Amino acid sequence: MADQKRLFLLDAYALIFRGYYAFIKNPRINSKGMDTSAILGFTNSLLDVIKRERPDHLAVCFDKGGSVARTEAFPEYKANRQETPEAIRIAVPYIEKILQAMNIPAVVKAGYEADDIIGTLAKKAEKEGYKTFMVTPDKDFAQLVSENIFMYRPRFGGGYETWGIPEVQEKFGVERPEQVIDFLGMMGDSVDNIPGLPGVGEKTAKKFLAAYGSMENLFKNTHELKGKMKEKVEASQELGLLSKDLATIMLDVPVEFHQEDFEMCMPDIHATKEIFNELEFRRLTDNFEKTFAPPEESTQKTETSAPVVKKPVAKSDGQFDLFAAPGTGNVTEEESSSGFKTITNTNHFYQHVNTPLSRALLLKKLLQQPSVCFDTETTGLKALEVELIGIAFSWEAGKGYYVSFPEDQGETRTILEAFRPFFESETIEKIGHNLKYDIKVLSNYDMPVKGKLFDTMIAHYLINPDMRHNMDILSETYLNYQPVSITELIGKKGKNQLSMRVVPVKDQTEYAVEDSDITLQLKEHFTKELDSGNVTKLFNDVELPLVSVLTAMEIEGINLNTDFLKELSVALSDDIARLEKNIFEQAGEEFNIASPKQLGIVLFENMKLVEKPKKTKTGQYSTAEDVLSYLAKDHQIIADILEYRQYKKLQSTYVDALPNEINPKTGRVHTVYAQAVAATGRLSSNNPNLQNIPIRTERGRQVRKAFIPRDENHVLLAADYSQIELRIIAALSEEETMIEAFKNGEDIHASTAAKVFNVPLEEVTREQRSNAKTVNFGIIYGVSAFGLSNQTDLSRKEAKALIDTYYETYPKLRAYMAEQVDFARDHGYVETVLQRRRYLKDINSRNAIVRGAAERNSVNAPIQGSAADIIKLAMINIHNRFEKENFKSKMLLQVHDELVFDAHKDELETIKPIIKEEMENAYKMAVPLDVEMGIGENWLEAH
DNA sequence: TCATGGTGCAA
């Protein structure tokens, strides 16, 4: 069994306490007067375990907020535990930091004790064929010991002892480890304030167990006892059983054992040592290095002798050495003897460039490259408002240059101008991370970026859309290298945040070129991964061309009628004030209506409007719209609150907020599209979000009147796909009935209603159509009977019947959905019409809730994602045609199935057919796509 | 100051 995988689970608090008390006679105090005993004690144990055992899987488990279940059962549980010593309280955050730096997972679950977490994980790991070692001094864990679960118990005076079944049998005098629970229940535990049986200590408990085997059996046979003991035991049966319950480690904590999460990996040596340094742990640091540093590193004695080395910039101010870079500068990937993959950045060469001569030399080199990575440094985050501070360039791993710019914007333009041949080169590929940002910054200086692009953020988004795509994280994942964080340079955001301008140019160089260098190296990884994910074509033909389209749309912005919004705001304020007065009168008190907490108390405690109010997951009263709207017809105050809320929402989120988003330079609103956020392939919009402007209510819809054409020569044109998602599901499922309905141009919801309610099309009632519409949408999302009945007036039973009839009407649709789920199970992912993938790691989860969500995703993602694919294709084609024809009209917004244009009046009749044609023919399917267009003096009219 | 929960807007 030598190759059986081993999991080590550390009981954090138990080890921390133990460490602390080990030093109690001469506590460790560092030069700042801080008691570091607990931290040192714990960290020693941790390193010890790693060094001795070299576990392949390891985690540290913490308590959080005590055990809800036990405290509920017995309020006195752990009540007489003395207050946590100061040294231990301050230790925990440090220990968390250390674990983070060492890449060791910390497991916590509010309301559960570490015992329960460890127990649950150990049992789960056992099922996966692991041997688990519970690292803890706490003997209570003995109850969990089995053939594959052991206690790994630190011995006083050093060393460890492993408790398996024989050891437990011997120590507790039991046959089976589970009997340890009876043992503990009988003798109690003063530390945890578990009462136990009065008068029963270790000896008696052992005796009882030997004789009766369990507490229950003891109680059945009390007639065999005698004297005082008989009386006592008989009188305290309830107490005994409660004690047994308290001593039982729970095995149903909602934690998952995903092997990969618990895998030991290389610590961030640099970060770990920094923390140890701060705490002044010298011996520990040595110990740590011996444990982790690969042998060749520890003998080489570089500056920090760690696998991740950050050296100062080589010759960053000697601009005349520009191309005399030492040939040693390189980044190598190697398998160290410890088996950890590390990147050793031995001697990178990053150079600052700030003279005309060096810039000329750099440009000459740039123009010789087939492909170059660049990254801009700026004064802020809003690409269209910031100034350029520097640009880093790199084309060879471990090497790069940083061109800095002065504050004078005229000079900046002049310097930048020299690089025009590079940026405008059609043949040099431009690599970057979130290139849209850099291209927008350069556009502030009228510097276009041409040629093929390679965006590592988008590449990774296609490789795995569910993950995060920060460069820092990607670097750590793919290069095992932790880059200098921007926070290290300029601090956390807030009023104390520095501008990049005041960072020494040497540090700017280091930071900026490193980012560019990393991005360049990521490209190599991603080129391969795009291929293995079969998304290279999607990347090259859709996502990368889209970067330029979105850039243009964002730069364009949209015009806003602020005067109109001001009036709207005043009108809303009036109504809000009136409603607020009414609400306070009806409630008989004043309170903050916007506070769900206060509102809940007023409605459900003070006014007692409902018998059993619905609660949220945190135990507050729910005051959500779908809850309150049931009550609105019986209680005027509820109706008023809902109206109040609606107006407040409109005012704060739209009417008052939008004018603040106007760019002072252009006078227009420039949203930012996120191309790598939505897991399905959709875009998202922010700062401001222009994809959720109200339309459903009359009052909300008014906000759309504020979006107006550029000037009197333009109108707004809105073009939207009609029912694109239903058309896609019809086409993909090859459901003839539905396809025919679309081909015949029928109203799909009415058509569905006619079929499921079995009435002629012309006799479909409003209600029937509405219910059919809800089901049509629900199908796309994977609705349940419960969900449908919540959304409609139908009962659960009626909802179920409706869904059943729906599937009978469209049998192939149901088959298609099942196919998607099967595909996901087999392949671990689903894909869209353009082979965009979404991985569904939970599709085979044992947890039915988690699995259900993954199953719904396997149906929904291809539909939502295919719709996203199609409109992206249309956008690219429209943009290209507009460019080619040099139209004054511009595409401004995308709202998932809708495109909005500033249409020049003279071009209107030319562009209308172009837009319609490109949208409807973007992707051919068995179902025709239909686009509706409208024109108006504002966005509302354009619909 | 920041993270989180509750709420609500869109497709």
Added chain:
DNA sequence: TATTGCACCATGA
């Protein structure tokens, strides 16, 4: 116990 998002407000560490 319906998919994907973003933003506002209140709240408490």
